[in-house]
Structure formats: structure tokens, C-alpha cells
Amino acid sequence: MPSRFAPEPSFRHDQSARTGILLCNLGTPDAPTAAAVRPYLAEFLGDDRVVEIPKLAWWPILHGIILRTRPAKSAAKYATVWHEKDGSPLLHWTQRQATLLRGWLGERGHNVLVLPAMRYGKPAIAAQLDALKKEGVTRILILPLYPQYSGTTTASVFDAVYDWARTQRHIPELRFVNRYHDDAGYIEALAQRIEAHWRGHGRGEKLVMSFHGVPERTLHLGDPYHCESHKTARLLAQRLKLNADQYLLTFQSRFGKAKWLEPYTEPSLIALAQAGTRRVDVVCPGFTSDCLETLEEINQEAREAFLHAGGQQFEYIACLNDSASWITALSDIAQQHLQGWPTQREDEAELKARAQRARAAGSTQ
């Protein structure tokens, strides 16, 4: 009788257990074309963590309207940020973070595999979990690249991992990182990014911290995202010694007609320009990598709106990407959650020796 579980390699007594980290981000299309954006959007907007409207009502809107019109419009925007050699900025930075994280943990003596994964599109979470297992990984830390927990993002990554686990006979040990919105290293990495920009370009009258939005309803239903975004902003402002009128927290990327978290980024920038603010510096602390939402929506569309409304100078401050202070922070966060797992090279050597001793003892009995 065929098994409903994925085939397992034969169990090997002498195989040493390895640890892996899955660095998860949102996802991106394969190319900046309508044909490539359509399946990506179908997967993304078909996720009931992202759009909570009952399927019976949502499916005709998604498939009958949105997926007929939005892919071409989104593709045109993706084309403006797509890198000739590296492709999607989101994928590029996520891959780079995975490579650097493995290297930095390696320098600290940890022998761990680190793979990047995307919740929508490729490399898919299930495929990367399969790849880790193939490498003999038996413990996996799921590390989403979302500092603030949201049901729409963090929980959706976890869903994909649980779905994969349902297909496995031999499930690896799993750990999940929910959040690091108030982690001292993450705040420090953001502060250093901003200070470096100020050193090179001077300082604006207002620092606008723009976070991705979510429907306001989710806040009233218990989602911590709004509060965690506010805490990140407050800690960052404290670290930069900003008083309340020197910075502003806003939410961007509204989708659909429902009310999302306020204040909205673009109308706030227009209001600032109209009130006489000549220069703004804009940073996106909730995005650990530059992507469509930061490079196009903020650095192109929002810039245009601010300048059009009478603003004089718009400074976009790049995301954390592969900055050294961010990779250090990410390594610290990972290390904190790896505690108790034998990832140090000497731990592994000790485990191997113990297994050999046990085998030798067994053979004499």
C-alpha cells in the first residue's frame, strides 16, 4: 500500500545529527512580467492569512477581477526595481543574508546549514525543508525575516512549515522565532544605518518610519503587529535621541478598500510637505530587505508625492540588507534560539565519539 508520507532515507545509526536554519521571507515573482506575477499573486492573495474574506466571496473577486488586472500593473512596477544580474531585490538580499549568516555563525564555531526560503514563489519553504533534510538536518530553526509578528506574515510562514510537516514520517525537531521587534541588536543595526545616512547626506527635519500596513481589523482581533511596530519606532527614536516631533510612524502599502492601520504613509508625507516641512528622511524598519515596497512604493511613488506637494528634499534610507551590524544582530538572534542544540563543532565531535563508544560497547555485549 503506498504511504501518504514522503519517502524517508533508511535510518542510519552512524549519521551525525545536523542543525539547519530556514531564513524565510515573503516571496517574489520569478520575473517582472505579468505572466510571472500572476501565479505569485494568486498564491499570495489566495492565502487566507493574508485576505480573511470567506473563499466563496473572495474567489470570484480574486480570479475574476484582481488576477486579470493587477499582474500587468505590478509587473511594470517590478520592472523598475529588477536588477539585470541579481533579479528580484528581495530574493537577492534574502539569499545574501542566508550566506552571510552561515559564515558568521561558522566563525563563532557553529556548524549550521542556512537556507533562504520564500513563503510565495521560489525557493519554496517545503522544497528548502526537503533540501535541509536531504543534507541530514534533524533540527531546524524557522527564522522569519519579519521583526514584528503579524498573522498575515509570520503565522503564514509557520502554516507552510506545519503543512510540510504533515507530509513527513520523520519530522525534524522544529523551533520557531516569532518576533525580534525590540531586540537590541536589531534596533542598533537600524540606528547605525540611519546615522550613516545622516553622516553622508546631512539630516532632515523629520524622520518618517514607514511600516507595511495590515487591515485595522486585525489589531482589534488581537494581532500584535501594530503594537510591536510602535515599540520598534519608540526604541529606535530613543536610541537616536529623537523627541516626539522629530519622527513619525506611518503605515504603507494599503490594499483594497477596507481601513488599514493609520496614519497612511503617502498622505502623511503630503501633509508634511503642505505644512512646510522641506526635507524628510524615510526609513522602513519593518522590512529587513529592500524590495518592491521600499524601492518603488517609497523611493519612487512616495518621493514623487512629497516633492509634488511642495517638499524640497526626500532622502530614502536603505533597508538593513547585508549591513554588518544587521548580520551580527541576526546571528545573535539565531544563536539565542539555537541554545541547547549541539551546534558547536566540539559538541558534534563529542556526539560522534559518544555514538562510537556506544557502538563499541554494544558489539561486546
Ligand SMILES: C=CC1=C(C)c2cc3[nH]c(cc4nc(cc5[nH]c(cc1n2)c(C)c5CCC(=O)O)C(CCC(=O)O)=C4C)c(C)c3C=C
Ligand atoms: C492583501 C493584503 C496584504 C497584506 C495584509 C500584506 C501584509 C504584509 N506584506 C509584507 C511585506 C511585503 N509585501 C510585499 C508585496 C505585496 N504585498 C501585498 C499585499 C499585502 N501585504 C501585495 C499584493 C504585494 C505584491 C506587490 C503588489 O502587487 O503590490 C513585499 C514585496 C515583495 C517583492 O517581491 O519585492 C513585501 C516584502 C508585510 C511585512 C506585511 C505585514 C506586516
Ligand SMILES: [Fe+2]
Ligand atoms: Fe505586502
Ligand SMILES: [Fe+2]
Ligand atoms: Fe505596494
